[in-house]
Amino acid sequence: MEEEAVETAEELLAKQHRKEKKELQAKIQxxxxxxxxxxxxxxxxxxxxxxxxxxxxxxKHEEESMHLKSTVITKVEETINGVETLKVEDGEEEQFKQQRVSKAQRRRDKKAAQDKERETRIAEAEVQNLQGVRHQEGLKLAQKLAQQQLQIKEISSDGHCMYRAIEDQLAQRAKPELTMTMKELRSRTADHIRNHSDDFLPFLTNPNTGDMYTTDEFDKYCSDVEHTAAWGGQLELKALTxxxxxxxxxxxxxxPNIKIGEEYDGEPITLVYMRHAYGLGEHYNSVERLKDPTNAEES
Known part of the structure; x- marks a missing residue:
């Protein structure tokens, strides 16, 4: 009879846990x-x-399950010993448990206070962000892209963003002959600039003197394009076309949108240029086909 009662309690708790998980998933969605x-x-x-x-x-579920198991063990021991309560020798263990529970409660209270403070800071930052230039830029870009049935596809901000965005664009075409990795794109870009120095060198000047790059400076520039996380710009885009x-x-x-390499046929590679992305400022993202909002997120 005791075993049946235990099963019923476990089943009820499991049912409650399933309900709470389902409710949480609905809230998350x-x-x-x-x-x-x-x-x-x-x-x-x-x-x-x-x-x-x-x-x-x-x-919460783990604590409730442990509490249920503890209650069952206590009742079984009471039945075996024929007493109403489980005795703890010298009262030392019971005192230790009370102290442990008290410390755990203090930790929970401290964590709850920290969470509340964090949520307040997030809410304040969100209000500021709604009026911020980054948020406004994102809205404008979303509207422009929606006219082409496109949306932003986020690319990591690591100095390689332009090349990674192009890598993503090529991968979306599912044409093996066009597929290139970020490293391959950097290498091919650097080689092309080196081999066509007359086309690119006049646009490269020393930021301190304003003079056109020397041969050594030009070689270093190409090496940085190939081997470092040097940020890519319009010259590199021209080389890539x-x-x-x-x-x-x-x-x-x-x-207005910038179009480079219009002399070439084919579907354009589309990039998104953001002036105010992240704390680093300028950033490139890729794009993808606009998804139906009703199907964009699935639990």
Whole structure:
């Protein structure tokens, strides 16, 4: 009879846990739907918030399961010993448990206070961000891209963003002859600039003197393009259109789109140029086909 009662309690608890998980998933889905997919900062914060919600629920379920098991063990021992309560020798172990629970509660209270303070800071930052130039730039870009049935595809900000964005664009075409890695794109770009110095050297000047690059400076520039995370710009884009024999279109928020290599046929490679992305400033992203908002997020 005791065994049947234990099973019933476990089943009820498991049922409650399943219900709470389902409710949490519904809440998470609602949170996802409320945040624009191209708002990287809010998406990152959303991921952290979701992880915290899931961790809190998991901890709650674990504590409830442990409490149930503890209650069952206590009842079994009471039955075996024929007493109403489980005696603890000298009261030392019971006192230790009370102290441990007290410390655990203090830790939970401290964590709750820290979480509340963090949420307040996030809310304040979000209000500021809604009026910030980065947020406004993102909105304008989203509107421009939507007219072409496109949306931003985020690229990591590591100094290679322009090359990684082009790598992504080529991969989306599913044409093996066009596929290149970021390193291959850098190498091909550097080689092309080296081999066509008359076309590129006049546009490269020493920032301190304003004079055209010397031969050594030009060689170092090409080496940096190939071997470092040197940021790519319009000269490198020009070289890449010639390397790939494809046009490149750069979408900007507050200026007309830049088109490079219009002499080439084929579907243009489309990049998004952002002046105010992240704390580093300028950044390139890729694009992808605009997704149906109802299917963009799945739990």
């Amino acid at each position: 609602s949170m996802k739907n409320a945040v624009p997919k191209n708002d990287k900062k809010r998406r990152k914060q959303l991921t952290e918030d979701i992880a915290k919600l899931e961790a809190d629920l998991s901890q 010639q390397v790939l024999s494809l046009p490149i279109e750069v979408v900007q928020a507050d200026s």
